[in-house]
Amino acid sequence: MNPRLPQLDREQQVLHRIERARQRAARIREDRITLAHGSGGKASRTLVEAVFLAAFGNPLLEPLEDGAECTVDGARLAFTTDSYVVSPLFFPGGDIGDLAVNGTVNDLAVTGARPLHLSASFILEEGFEVEALTRIAASMRAAADAAGVQIVTGDTKVVQRGKADGCYITTAGVGLLDRPVRLGVVHARPGDAILVSGPIGEHGVTIMLARGELDIHAELASDTAPVHGLVAHLLDRTTGVRAMRDATRGGVATILNEIATAAGVGVVVDEDAIPVRTEVRGACELLGIDPLYVACEGRIVVVVDGAEADTALAALREHPLGEAAAIVGRVTDDQPGMVLLNTGFGGTRVVDLLVGDPLPRIC
Template sequence: MSGPIQFTCPLPLAVKDRIVLGHGSGGRLSAELLRDVFLPFFHSPILNRLDDQAVFEFRGARLAFTTDSFVVKPLFFRGGDIGSLAVYGTVNDLAMGGASPLYLSAGFILEEGLEIETLRRVAESMGRAADDIPVEIVTGDTKVVEKGSGDGVFINTTGIGLVPEGVRLSPALVRPGDLVLLSGPIGDHGIAILAEREGIQFSTDLASDSAPLHGLVAAMLAVSLDVRAMRDPTRGGLSSALNEIASRAGVGITIEESAIPVREEVRGACEMLGLDPLYVANEGKLVAFVAPHAAQSVLAAMRRHPQGHDATLIGAVTDTHPELVLLRTPFGTTRIVDMLPGDQLPRIC
């Protein structure tokens, strides 16, 4: 054969014309959907901040307002269930804005044929979770869809909370030099759920980390108001949370791979399936951006709290590579921690 081999290539697909599961993954597809479909029609400077919660002044008080929908399979999993998750998820979105939760709403979309006893267990779990926090579920709604149109139970919760005097948390406040704190090991929720997925099943004692974070946040803010921003790395994992902050704040973030705690169960599953724990979902962890002078005391406060017992310093904010998250490997090299286009898929190669 003479000359280079003529390799050829396919053309890309036409513009995405349908919703695929990746649009709900919290990665790049979700961001595109928001940018291309919703934001052009919803005219709000508060929404345009794209925080996990809307924070606004109302008659002298600063309120936080947020909504979240929960579609999890299976409904009951090791370490939690859709009911408690629906309460914690919204409470955590409020907490990431520094707010203590006041009231929740609960909307249910039920699939025809669902056993009432199942729904009773979900409701009981929600009630217990709300009592523990405490937060009141003050209004709600129920709709039923035909069999096959839903997956048993979908829940939406909306929450309203009060931001204490002097607390100001926003990605816009993050600046170079700030330190990045992580409240504990990553990936527990995503891997616990994956273990029960058809076609992938594996056995593990790992439980979801599903938990409320408002107490941890209050403990952190009690020692310093120089916490600049927080995120709970849910869908899309730690990577998405860091990339969101980097792009909103226009800063770079460098993290140390060896500093990021990962349990043996999560590691094993990720090695087997070819997944990266940085992209696996959490439901009871937070990542905080703290002014350097306050980092030690905030970290100590986190470690004194049960939800932050394993908190660590994982990295720092820099001005050298804006809007890029870099990870330093144990080999001293760096690589990009990107946002994924969609969900991580188990791979064979």
């Protein structure tokens, strides 16, 4: 019940809420949804705030973290969901199935939770091959086993031929927050260090190349992986972690912006410190995109107390998924809300949220 609406009856409240949502939605310049609204960048952010936060707004949703913290009967739970519409469904290093499991496992893990139970809901296209669906399901099971979670509930819908590109999957997950920490980008403060757990952009570039529309060939595979073990190892070794995010849609640049905005701080990163494989850098140059904006599916960005930066780096590097981890930047009190990149050539440029979507349907 909205405390500002004590005198209104239910119907009036609904009308009022619709009106308020409409007013906020006016902040969306477009009348219609564009691909950019699914990019993870500026348009996504506006859509989420103006439509979904305006309508659903509650204290559990408002942090807009990868997972919400809910206390149920004394248990501190993390709860999250993601839909997967990746095209193509099968790609080097994975498929929509393990992506859907790892993505939700990772969204739970970066809140500090131990991932436990997943749901899986399928929207299938009439005519989709049963054999392909069987491969996807087997791949989901293998990913669930690797992450130590169970798929305990699900649903299947079928839509007519021409809709749904074969298969869309939505997973949701429940985890247990059994550590005495509360993580969130809002906790970043000047002096903190920013780390990434490995080379960035492999997933997004792999998907682009797998579409075969470009005459580029590279020995690349998606980095899709469950990061719960890496995160647990990091949290076992350091006490100074403020926030973690898995750098999916929108890439590392989007997360850096979310840190700067949520905490009201400046973020400075050093281009030369950011690990990018030669193949990814080369493909990005040919595609005309910046690897900082390209999705990973098994890499995390960590904000940690500056005094703990080296400990955190060592902890990440001890884990197979963090061998190429690096300290890439720091949180400052200059220019709050902004992300600045020190380029390899000695210059500085602003790293903003993405406006369009150069890589649609990568997850």
